[in-house]
Amino acid sequence: MKDWPLWEVFIRSRHGLAHKHVGSLHASDAALALANARDVYTRRGEGVSIWVVRSTDIIASAPGDKAILFDPSEDKVYRHPTFYEVPDEIDNL
Amino acid sequence: MNQHQALYEYLLRLGDNALILGQRLTEWIGHAPALEEELGSANVALDLIGQARGWLAYAGTVEGAGRDEDTLALQRDILDFRNVLLVEQPNGHYGDTIARQYLFDAFHYPLLEALHGSSDQHIAAIAAKSCKEAGYHRRRSAEWMIRLGDGTTESHTKLQRSVDTLWPYTGELFTTDEIDRALQSSGVAADLTAVQQAWDEEVARTLKTATLQRPAAGWMQSGGKQGRHSEQLGYILAEMQFLPRAYPDAHW
């Protein structure tokens, strides 16, 4: 017999933050995955909303692509507010 | 029987149901069919034992004889327990446990929902909290009824037999006696006719989805609510009450 499929669990905490990956679990189907996620990952009032996604449905970037994907953004300093010089006496900017 | 005594008895029924079913569930811990189920059934047991504490603590206050929830849970003997026979039935295999849980949850949820509107403030408060827990229990056990009923041929056969075996213990959930009547008129207790209607609809729906047959109406066992139990309860109490009875002067 095969093991139950693996699911990834994402939880949104009380504070209005985005759903965050908290871990994985096994479940035979979506409804049980959700129930198990509630029972496993919200035992201490951690969340107000749960997403479960089959692990096989996640498409991830390859570690080998790190250089071409992420390095090019490193020299684009003009995307950050601290790049710009604003006189001290100017407020609300 | 006066209102006061009726209230005490009624609280014992609520508390003992939760306590004995919770105790039964703890027997599974470490032996469940999957790791995820260990956590799930432990959550249900935690809820139920927590509820039992609330009901029994209030029962102790109503009784006014200085007994707290632990004294009531761990120092009463079988004749004074007021849980329904259903919850003391043995765990059996996982299908037996799921069927017992579901048949109880389908009763527990509408009962607590009704008690949420009790004229007794304490009852209403405990019910409000417990009701949310019971709603989740019912959903979870219904999901499992459906998976086992509509799973493999083996699981279907097993679960059908579990339902058939436990069915005669479901009638007692809705029997009304003088204690219920005394408290219903003052709006303290729940109207069990309405609870039964909700139970019937819920159970019929789930059995259908689970491709299970509803057992034919037949002889129903009863007596637990009045303190006449099956042999099972004696063993449960022997284990559960061992320490306080072996060391009556100790605190833990």
Place this chain on the structure above:
Amino acid sequence: MAACEPTRTYLRCVSANRPLLSFVSVIRSDFANARPNTDLMTHNIDVSLINCIIFRGEPSAVIPRIAGPSFMTGKTLMHTQPAHTEVEPRCSAEALAEREQAFQAKIDADIKIEPKDWMPQAYRQSLVRQISQHAHSEIVGMLPEGNWLTRAPSLRRKLILLAKVQDEAGHGLYLYSAAETLGASREALIEALHAGQAKYSSIFNYPTLTWADVGAIGWLVDGAALINQIPLCRCSYGPYARAMRRICKEESFHQRQGYEIMLTLCRGTAAQKRMAQDALNRWWWPSLMMFGPPDAESSHTQQSMRWKIKRHTNDALRQKFIDQSVSQADYLGLTPPDPELKWNEQTGHYDFGTIDWSEFWRVLKGEGPCNRERIEARRRAYDEGRWVREAALVFGAKQTRRAPGTD
């Protein structure tokens, strides 16, 4: 980085359940002299993690010797499959060395290793071994305390113990998940445990005889575990470190509830105090053994520290535990069962008596008081639950078929 080129590989093995995905190691490039039994042993390869061995050359000449009963001492391959002849591109020795250097540089710079990153096979293996042992310990560890769930002396104690044992199930689950990111499957790991091929902490092979044992386990066993685990929150492997952070956070109440039980017993009746002292007598030495063999005899310590899987030596952690536990015992009015326990002004630590390592090795080998019962209980739960897991799986498949818009 030097180009990857195929080299002459004659024998290599693949780890649990994911043939061809997670390549464990080239164990010998010199086919003529291949001696699988000794080769695997020399390379310190955990047989329980192998489900397939790949050969190039003349596979038929090797298989009978691999699958034969003489293979390893008392262990057999779990799923020996017919020899694969598929060829994966292989790195040259120089390319491999370069990768390993880059990997070590990352570790030295405290950069976390993540599942899809390249890692030396021995690092992967070492992690799977350690994480799965840890997961097994959590799961088997539910049993000795679980014994007392139905007999807890008050409803409050019952709830606390239940929440604690439940946490252990959760921690086992987090850890199996971490091991799964390395290509191991939970099912294969659990089956290895049930087949007696995987280790777990020996402490759980001791019995819980009285309620005080529940207190002693919380105080000493969880205390020792916490000392072992806190450094693991900074482990170099990301998923393991994250699981450990969650575990340590959740476990912070476990040791306290244990000490609270001990304190209540020690302030209670004479019978309760006797229970407490007896529990300390029985759990003290096994707790000290939880930190593993002395550094001089620990086979994995050095490499694990270089890889930052482990941050402190067994002996250093053990000493820390003894130092903190003695004063805690003292406050309870209890005496650890070691007449040589004495504060040493010079070292700033407690001196302690000789640990009976023969007991440690004996229990590890399977001859502790409860080894057989523990594994049997787990195996029974797993076997008796098979039809339940299967029913859910079959239902899940039916549901997928019924859902509109899916094929």
